[in-house]
Structure formats: C-alpha cells, structure tokens
Amino acid sequence: MEQEIKEIINKCDLAIKQEDFDTLMKYYTNDAILVVKPGMIARGKEEIKKAFIAISKYFNNSLVPTQGEMIILEAGDTALVISQTLLDTDKNESEFSMDRRATYVFKKNKKGDWLCAIDNSYGTELIKSRN
Amino acid sequence: MEQEIKEIINKCDLAIKQEDFDTLMKYYTNDAILVVKPGMIARGKEEIKKAFIAISKYFNNSLVPTQGEMIILEAGDTALVISQTLLDTDKNESEFSMDRRATYVFKKNKKGDWLCAIDNSYGTELIKSRN
Numbered sequence: 001m002e003q004e005i006k007e008i009i010n011k012c013d014l015a016i017k018q019e020d021f022d023t024l025m026k027y028y029t030n031d032a033i034l035v036v037k038p039g040m041i042a043r044g045k046e047e048i049k050k051a052f053i054a055i056s057k058y059f060n061n062s063l064v065p066t067q068g069e070m071i072i073l074e075a076g077d078t079a080l081v082i083s084q085t086l087l088d089t090d091k092n093e094s095e096f097s098m099d100r101r102a103t104y105v106f107k108k109n110k111k112g113d114w115l116c117a118i119d120n121s122y123g124t125e126l127i128k129s130r131n
Numbered sequence: 132m133e134q135e136i137k138e139i140i141n142k143c144d145l146a147i148k149q150e151d152f153d154t155l156m157k158y159y160t161n162d163a164i165l166v167v168k169p170g171m172i173a174r175g176k177e178e179i180k181k182a183f184i185a186i187s188k189y190f191n192n193s194l195v196p197t198q199g200e201m202i203i204l205e206a207g208d209t210a211l212v213i214s215q216t217l218l219d220t221d222k223n224e225s226e227f228s229m230d231r232r233a234t235y236v237f238k239k240n241k242k243g244d245w246l247c248a249i250d251n252s253y254g255t256e257l258i259k260s261r262n
Contacts, residue, residue, distance in 0.1 A: 031207035041204070069258040073172070075248045076162035078209065080236050082255050101255035103234055105211050117206045124213050124232035124254040127200040 002072045005079060005106055005114050012116070013065045019056050021049045028116050029107060035120040037096065048119075062090035077108040085121050097125070133203045136210060136237055136245050143247070144196045150187055152180045159247050160238060166251040168227065179250075193221035208239040216252050228256070 008027050015024035025045045034042040034051055042051040056063055068084030081104040088098070105118035120126070139158050146155035156176045165173040165182055173182040187194055199215030212235040219229070236249035251257070 029206065033204060033206045035204065043206075071257050073164060073166065073249050073251060075160065075164045075174075075236070078236055078238060078248045080211075080234060080249045080251065082234070082251075082257050084258055101258060103211060103213070103255065105206070105209055105236055107209060117209045118204050118211045120204060120211065120213075124234065126202050126213050127215055127232060 001074055001079065001114070005072055005081060006067075006070065008106075008114055008116075009067060009070075009081070009083070009104070013067065016052065016056070017064045019053075019061065021052050024052065025049055028119070029109070032115070032117050032119065035122055035126070038122060038126050058091075059087075059089040059093070060091045064088040079106045079108075079114065080104075081106060082123070100125070132205055132210065132245070136203055136212060137198075137201065139237075139245055139247075140198060140201075140212070140214070140235070144198065147183065147187070148195045150184075150192065152183050155183065156180055159250070160240075163246070163248050163250065166253055166257070169253060169257050189222075190218075190220040190224070191222045195219040210237040210239075210245065211235075212237060213254070231256070 012024055012027050028045055028048060031044060032048060034048045036042050036051045042048045066086045068086055070083040073080045083102045085100045085102040100121050101123040102121040103123045104116055106114045107117045108114050143155055143158050159176055159179060162175060163179060165179045167173050167182045173179045197217050199217055201212065201214040204211045214233045216231045216233040231252050232254040233252040234254045235247055237245045238248045239245050
C-alpha cells in the first residue's frame with residue numbers, strides 16, 4: 001500500500017511538471033477536493049483541473065513539485081499522507097511557502113486503486129493559531 | 132456535515148474527560164488507527180481503547196481535551212478535520228505539546244454516521260523537517 005501510494009504521488013508530481021492535467025486527474029476521485037489556497041477550494045475533477053492550469057500559469061509554467069520526508073497512516077481503505085512537499089519554480093515566490101507539510105487523503109476504490117480524495121498541500125497551516 | 136462532525140468530536144472529548152472509553156469507541160471505525168505518539172500506532176477498537184486507558188493514566192487521570200480553531204475539508208463520504216487540540220491536565224507535561232494542530236480523518240458509513248478512521252493529534256509534526 002505504502003509503495004503504491006508513493007508511486008501515485010510521484011506520477012502526480014511528474015504530471016504537474018509536464019502540465020499533463022488529464023493524466024493527473026486519473027489519480028483523483030470524482031468528488032475530490034483541492035485546497036487551491038487557504039479559503040479557496042476546487043471541488044470535482046473539472047474544477048481541480050482548471051485550478052491546476054491556473055496554478056501552473058501563476059508559477060510561470062515552471063512548477064516542479066517533489067516530496068521529501070513522508071509518513072502514510074493507513075486505516076483499511078483510507079490513508080492519510082503527511083508529506084514534506086517542495087515546490088520549485090522560476091518564479092520569485094513570496095506569498096506562499098515553497099516548503100510545505102502537506103496532508104493528502106487517499107481512498108481505495110472497488111478495483112483496488114488508491115485515489116486522492118483530499119489534496120491539501122497547506123497541511124495544518126490552514127489554522128492560524130500557534131507557530 | 133460540519134456541525135455533525137464537530138458534535139461528534141465534542142462527544143469524544145467529553146468521553147475522554149469522563150474516561151468512558153466504551154462510549155468513545157462508538158465514534159471509531161472498526162479498522163481505525165490512533166497515533167499514540169510519533170512512531171506508535173494503535174489499530175482497531177481494542178488497541179485504541181487500551182491506548183486511551185494508558186494515556187489517561189499517564190496524565191494522572193486528569194486529561195481534558197478541547198478544540199480551538201477547526202477546519203473541515205469534506206469530499207463526499209470522507210472528511211479531513213484540521214483542529215487546534217488543547218490538552219489540559221494536572222500533570223506537569225513537557226515531553227509532548229499540549230497545544231496541537233491535529234489531523235483527523237472521518238468517514239461516513241452506510242447508515243450515514245460519521246466515524247473517525249484516523250486519529251492523529253500530532254498533525255504534520257510527525258515529520259521532522261522544517262519548523
């Protein structure tokens with residue numbers, strides 16, 4: 001399970017780098033959500049794809065995500081991934097952190113494939129208290 | 132959904148305070164996991180109940196959890212809760228933070244009840260990089 005989910009995340013990172021958003025969408029559930037930025041949610045594959053197109057443009061079409069340390073907490077058909085997500089880009093970014101502690105929720109479907117249901121690269125930074 | 136999950140978390144906090152672990156276990160899925168501490172996982176209701184008994188004892192049977200700021204990210208039958216979890220106790224605790232940014236994953240079962248599948252009060256602190 002752990003290796004399978006890591007491979008999917010690697011494939012997603014590659015698809016984002018290559019701006020191949022149709023491939024990327026294969027790894028999301030139909031009712032998946034993406035936290036575009038704090039307070040802004042994309043819901044469903046169509047909105048998520050549009051959000052990734054906008055995100056790529058925002059980063060001058062040079063966005064390369066990679067993962068550092070990762071912990072996968074699995075409970076049956078559900079897994080919480082806690083990952084150091086590193087964003088590399090040509091853009092001189094200051095508004096958002098490029099070294100994040102992300103939280104991703106994956107679900108196993110009936111065919112046995114793990115798909116991303118909740119994509120929140122901001123992790124617990126969404127709440128402002130402390131740190 | 133949001134209010135329902137908040138009420139369940141409140142009931143769980145009360146059950147922990149009252150050390151009523153049979154009631155507490157009603158709010159977990161059968162294959163739920165609890166991160167007891169970094170690197171230690173309790174799996175299934177029996178192990179989770181034993182872990183809570185040990186945690187309560189560790190805190191001199193005086194543990195009172197409450198939640199501060201909370202964000203619930205819902206995708207169909209799955210929800211990621213990001214919550215400021217405050218732990219109050221008579222014990223003079225220094226090893227673990229008593230003001231946490233927790234991550235909880237809830238799933239809706241066939242009866243429509245939301246149950247906790249992944250209970251990780253340590254949030255993204257489980258990975259050590261940065262901060």
